[in-house]
Amino acid sequence: MSKKVQKIGIIASIVIVFGGFLTFLMTWRNIGFSDGFMGAWLSSFALCILCIAPIGGVIAFLVHRVVKSVLPNVSALQQNLVFGLIMAVIMESIMALVTTINLHGLVVLKAFFELWLATFVSALPAGLVISILMSLVIKPKLAAFWAKPA
Template identity: 35%
Template sequence: MQLKLKKALVLLPIMLSLIGTITGIMSYVNLAPEQHFLQAWLNAFVFAFLVMLPSGALIFAAIHKLVNSLFVRMPSLYKKLLQGILMAVVMESILAIVTTAINHDFGSISHFTTTVITSFLYALPIGLGFACLMTFVLHPKLETFFTDPQA
């Protein structure tokens, strides 16, 4: 198996778990009584997988560059934690807006805004938990795995 493909397959379950959990929470929170959860979640999950996952790499690169240029003297661990928190907030904000827009037709902007904020706030602890897990546990292990020529 090619090395890059093997490494990508290691990351796929992690990203699918993250996307599935966050879109599931957001879909459940703003589910209307007449909607079916599975259909609402699947719509949000497909968008997140096809659009947000690839664009997440670009967003991460931009956040990484911004944090490293603004906080030059900050210790590396704090920079990584800040990047994780910013990634969680940015990605979840986008997912909350899209998940709400996909699953509802709103007549008023205030109802739409309330639903987006509710979705975001319910999923935020999970996103921050994933950010900490990635920063402190998975990222160091993945870094070691990816730099190992035998992996």
């Protein structure tokens, strides 16, 4: 199997596992374990994957460049930690937005903001843990794996 196919498979697996988990939390926070939970969760998950997969890499690239340029004199570990925290907030915000729209539609702005904020806050702790894990453990291991010759 080529490195490119392996890379795509690994990234897709990570997005599916973490995206599924976070949208599960967000959906549960919004509607609980009701009869329509599975359908609501799967639709929120699919929409988040469709939104995040294409733009997540671009956002990560831009955030990485900004962190490196703003914090050039700090260690790579500290840069990765800052990167992870920023990415968690951005990606959670997008996922909460998509999930809130999917589950509640576009309601009155004040109500929508309250629903979005509750959704965002409910999954943020898990998102921060995942993002730190990604930045400090998974990302360096993947970089080392992809740096090896085929």
